Amino acid sequence: xxxxxxxxxxxxxFGHDPEVNQVVRGVSFDVAAGxxxxxxxxxxxxxxxxxxxxxxxxxxxxxRIVSGSVKLKRADNSILDLTAATExxxxxxxxxxxxxxxxxxxxxxxxxxxxxxxxxxxxxLHRGLTGKxxxxxxxxxxxxxxxxxALRRLKYYPNQLSGxxxxxxxxxxxxxxxxxxxxxxxxxxxxDVTVQAQIMALLAELKRETxxxxxxxxxxxxxxxxxxxxxxxxxxxxxxxxxxxxxILDHPQHxxxxxxxxxxxxxxxxxxxxxxxxxxxxxxxxPALRVDGLTVRFxxxxxxxxxxxxxxxxxxxxxxxxxxGxxxxxxxxxxxxxxTTARAILGLTKSTRGTFSAVRQEASARQSQRPxxxxxxxxxxxxxxxxxIASILAExxxxxxxxxxxxxxxxxxxxxxxxGLPSNSLDRYPHEFSGGQRQRLCIARALMLNPSVVVLDExxxxxxxxxxxxxxxxxxxxxxxFNLAYLFISHDMAVVERIAHRxxxxxxxxxxxxxxxxxxxxxxxxxxxxxxxxxxxxxxxxKEHFELDTRQVPSLVRQPGFEPAPADWTHFGADHKARxxxxxxxxxxx
Amino acid sequence: MRILRAIFGHTSGRIGGAIVLLYLVIALLGVMGFTPHDPxxxxxxxxxxxxxxxxxxxxxxxxxxxxxxxxxxxGQSFTVAFLSVAFASLAGTVLGLAAAWFGxxxxxxxxxxxxVLLAFPAILLALLVVxxxxxxxxxxxxxxxxxxTPIFTRVVRGPALSLKARDFVDAARTFGSSRTYILTxxxxxxxxxxxxxxxxxxxxxxxxxxxxxxxxxxxTQPPASSLGLMLSDSRNLMETAPWxxxxxxxxxxxxxxxxxxxxxxxxxxxxxxxRRSNP
Numbered sequence: 046x047x048x049x050x051x052x053x054x055x056x057x058x059f060g061h062d063p064e065v066n067q068v069v070r071g072v073s074f075d076v077a078a079g080x081x082x083x084x085x086x087x088x089x090x091x092x093x094x095x096x097x098x099x100x101x102x103x104x105x106x107x108x109r110i111v112s113g114s115v116k117l118k119r120a121d122n123s124i125l126d127l128t129a130a131t132e133x134x135x136x137x138x139x140x141x142x143x144x145x146x147x148x149x150x151x152x153x154x155x156x157x158x159x160x161x162x163x164x165x166x167x168x169x170l171h172r173g174l175t176g177k178x179x180x181x182x183x184x185x186x187x188x189x190x191x192x193x194x195a196l197r198r199l200k201y202y203p204n205q206l207s208g209x210x211x212x213x214x215x216x217x218x219x220x221x222x223x224x225x226x227x228x229x230x231x232x233x234x235x236x237d238v239t240v241q242a243q244i245m246a247l248l249a250e251l252k253r254e255t256x257x258x259x260x261x262x263x264x265x266x267x268x269x270x271x272x273x274x275x276x277x278x279x280x281x282x283x284x285x286x287x288x289x290x291x292x293i294l295d296h297p298q299h300x301x302x303x304x305x306x307x308x309x310x311x312x313x314x315x316x317x318x319x320x321x322x323x324x325x326x327x328x329x330x331x332p333a334l335r336v337d338g339l340t341v342r343f344x345x346x347x348x349x350x351x352x353x354x355x356x357x358x359x360x361x362x363x364x365x366x367x368x369x370g371x372x373x374x375x376x377x378x379x380x381x382x383x384x385t386t387a388r389a390i391l392g393l394t395k396s397t398r399g400t401f402s403a404v405r406q407e408a409s410a411r412q413s414q415r416p417x418x419x420x421x422x423x424x425x426x427x428x429x430x431x432x433x434i435a436s437i438l439a440e441x442x443x444x445x446x447x448x449x450x451x452x453x454x455x456x457x458x459x460x461x462x463x464x465g466l467p468s469n470s471l472d473r474y475p476h477e478f479s480g481g482q483r484q485r486l487c488i489a490r491a492l493m494l495n496p497s498v499v500v501l502d503e504x505x506x507x508x509x510x511x512x513x514x515x516x517x518x519x520x521x522x523x524x525x526x527f528n529l530a531y532l533f534i535s536h537d538m539a540v541v542e543r544i545a546h547r548x549x550x551x552x553x554x555x556x557x558x559x560x561x562x563x564x565x566x567x568x569x570x571x572x573x574x575x576x577x578x579x580x581x582x583x584x585x586x587x588k589e590h591f592e593l594d595t596r597q598v599p600s601l602v603r604q605p606g607f608e609p610a611p612a613d614w615t616h617f618g619a620d621h622k623a624r625x626x627x628x629x630x631x632x633x634x635x
Numbered sequence: 636m637r638i639l640r641a642i643f644g645h646t647s648g649r650i651g652g653a654i655v656l657l658y659l660v661i662a663l664l665g666v667m668g669f670t671p672h673d674p675x676x677x678x679x680x681x682x683x684x685x686x687x688x689x690x691x692x693x694x695x696x697x698x699x700x701x702x703x704x705x706x707x708x709x710g711q712s713f714t715v716a717f718l719s720v721a722f723a724s725l726a727g728t729v730l731g732l733a734a735a736w737f738g739x740x741x742x743x744x745x746x747x748x749x750x751v752l753l754a755f756p757a758i759l760l761a762l763l764v765v766x767x768x769x770x771x772x773x774x775x776x777x778x779x780x781x782x783x784t785p786i787f788t789r790v791v792r793g794p795a796l797s798l799k800a801r802d803f804v805d806a807a808r809t810f811g812s813s814r815t816y817i818l819t820x821x822x823x824x825x826x827x828x829x830x831x832x833x834x835x836x837x838x839x840x841x842x843x844x845x846x847x848x849x850x851x852x853x854x855t856q857p858p859a860s861s862l863g864l865m866l867s868d869s870r871n872l873m874e875t876a877p878w879x880x881x882x883x884x885x886x887x888x889x890x891x892x893x894x895x896x897x898x899x900x901x902x903x904x905x906x907x908x909x910r911r912s913n914p
């Protein structure tokens with residue numbers, strides 16, 4: 046029996062001369078009916094272009110299929126070569142036979158149409174349904190992707206739904222016409238871990254129900270284990286290895302696959318946690334940073350006269366201390382207040398209440414007025430493109446009242462070398478550096494003033510997995526060398542496990558659990574931490590069944606004058622405590 | 636250097652740049668007095684002479700050399716245009732940066748004021764200013780400057796708002812960089828490209844507005860010469876001495892064409908979205 050989709054020696058190029066600028070260089074693979082193929086690779090490996098070539102969407106991005114064939118077995122068992130198909134033929138195939146979901150659900154939906162209208166559109170186009178029939182079909186589609194209260198949600202606009210909900214809507218739209226092949230291009234990359242787990246579970250269930258085939262594109266080899274039957278690893282536009290899931294994960298042949306599997310941080314439930322922590326129970330060292338009852342509230346106003354109607358309690362009574370040379374990781378999903386905590390400590394957001402005190406490192410030649418420095422998430426946005434690297438590194442010194450003298454230049458050269466960049470970098474401009482190198486520059490800039498605390502806000506999240514590992518190693522080295530305290534904010538548990546001594550889990554603006562990294566990861570006590578850790582994809586969890594959970598994060602908007610109940614902590618051994626849960630939460634958490 | 640080379644490589648940039656350069660030379664010669672004849676000297680014997688070897692563009696009703704007057708006029712028009720655009724870009728940049736940086740009420744006040752100014756047609760607003768202050772060279776500069784300030788304010792405010800939210804500005808705040816440093820190095824430096832384009836295009840409009848004001852007798856005052864004034868003088872002699880009309884008219888048209896071509900080229904070159912395709 047011939048496969049559903051058969052790709053042979055596919056070559057795709059871009060630009061004026063697609064023959065020369067080939068991005069995909071001779072890729073061949075088959076997808077059988079009901080099978081899931083995962084395409085794994087880093088950015089620029091050609092994995093997305095390969096997928097976009099299958100339904101010829103690549104034509105709209107300026108790409109051209111140079112040679113090769115993409116044969117699709119259609120519903121009537123005829124075979125169509127998509128590389129030679131006409132545009133009207135392709136329009137019939139797209140949607141009806143090949144569905145697609147994209148990375149960014151927020152930008153894939155039209156913001157001025159209700160989601161009901163957009164799903165109905167799909168039914169109208171492909172199945173000719175109209176009016177009541179289309180509406181009923183749309184409701185069924187939302188039911189199928191497990192959106193609770195589907196009939197009411199049809200009238201919602203995209204901005205009223207969360208990212209996870211929108212991705213479900215996208216899946217519902219893609220499945221509207223019972224397409225037999227679904228192409229999912231990094232469908233969960235923009236989502237939180239817990240939401241990611243739900244989407245993965247949903248895709249797995251839908252696949253079982255409908256028997257469709259799927260091409261799943263991802264950079265995270267950990268995700269693959271949960272869903273794929275076969276895996277294809279891509280690098281530089283070529284498929285370096287492909288085969289059965291277990292064979293690839295357990296006996297990788299190609300060095301690049303081995304590198305992906307071993308060099309990259311993988312979550313190991315606390316077994317890979319750092320052990321060089323030196324927090325002694327009664328050490329006489331003062332903490333580098335002490336945060337006490339930090340609270341950030343944003344006022345909400347309503348009506349013509351801007352009457353205060355309440356406040357968003359973004360961060361509520363957060364306290365922790367951070368020892369020199371120690372990493373505290375703050376984990377939690379988006380909207381949990383972890384970034385706001387960091388911004389408040391840096392003074393970028395005004396805190397409503399609470400104190401924080403940072404201690405200067407004692408024997409520093411140039412005493413800094415600002416002992417806390419920060420590295421941002423996006424290395425492309427955090428360096429001014431118009432300034433040379435020397436000016437960028439000099440800025441903190443100048444801001445602190447220093448001058449661009451020999452001493453400053455020496456420190457620049459030392460740090461540039463220390464973060465692993467060529468010594469001639471100082472005269473160059475940010476656009477000449479890659480993402481990983483830029484992040485190294487940001488780290489060097491943060492160290493210019495000899496800080497005692499560095500806040501790393503998702504500092505490696507925007508980087509490719511193998512670059513991520515190298516930057517993490519650099520951070521650990523620098524920490525040992527300069528006795529730095531890190532406040533490491535991340536949503537990625539595998540990365541956190543690599544770098545953290547202690548972990549604080551934030552949920553809805555509060556710390557719900559805090560303690561030694563190994564203890565928190567191996568033995569989570571709060572129900573939210575448990576949920577979070579259960580959702581982390583790992584290589585060892587093959588085809589594991591995730592529980593579908595459609596619970597939404599509670600609203601953080603409170604009435605004026607609302608004060609939360611004081612925290613009640615339950616201790617689990619030395620340096621590990623969790624917030625005692627109120628009964629209603631633990632009941633629904635079951 | 637890189638930009639000059641890019642302009643030379645761009646078709647409309649090459650043409651526009653050559654025209655603008657030619658005009659700058661003419662304007663400079665005119666202002667410095669290196670003209671074939673004295674632009675103010677009246678020669679009764681050579682009244683309304685058609686173009687000859689001596690008088691390249693003929694003479695006017697008072698026997699003054701049109702070519703010399705044209706050179707002086709280009710100098711005058713360019714001086715007014717450059718000064719008024721300098722005024723507008725300076726005022727607009729300061730107002731735009733202030734509106735973007737301080738936001739809230741100040742933003743509202745500045746931008747609504749600019750909306751009011753924008754609501755008037757350019758020439759009408761310039762007329763209004765001149766009517767209040769009285770005609771003259773400096774009045775034209777201020778009047779035209781005020782007319783084009785709102786455009787610069789808008790051009791600066793939009794990108795400044797988005798730059799203000801960029802991570803490198805946040806990073807600068809965490810170092811404790813001063814407001815002046817952030818505004819100049821992080822905001823203004825990144826606004827150089829759009830401002831350059833806008834200045835070039837505004838020069839074209841300013842030339843036209845200056846010509847308009849002078850034509851209406853509210854800009855440069857006789858006996859000094861300006862392109863608009865020469866056009867105005869030629870109105871009644873259109874049939875007997877068409878050279879009086881043709882040369883100043885062509886001079887205005889070609890200068891505006893030059894600045895527009897150069898502005899378009901600069902926009903292509905400096906726009907980062909364009910840069911990716913031709914590096």
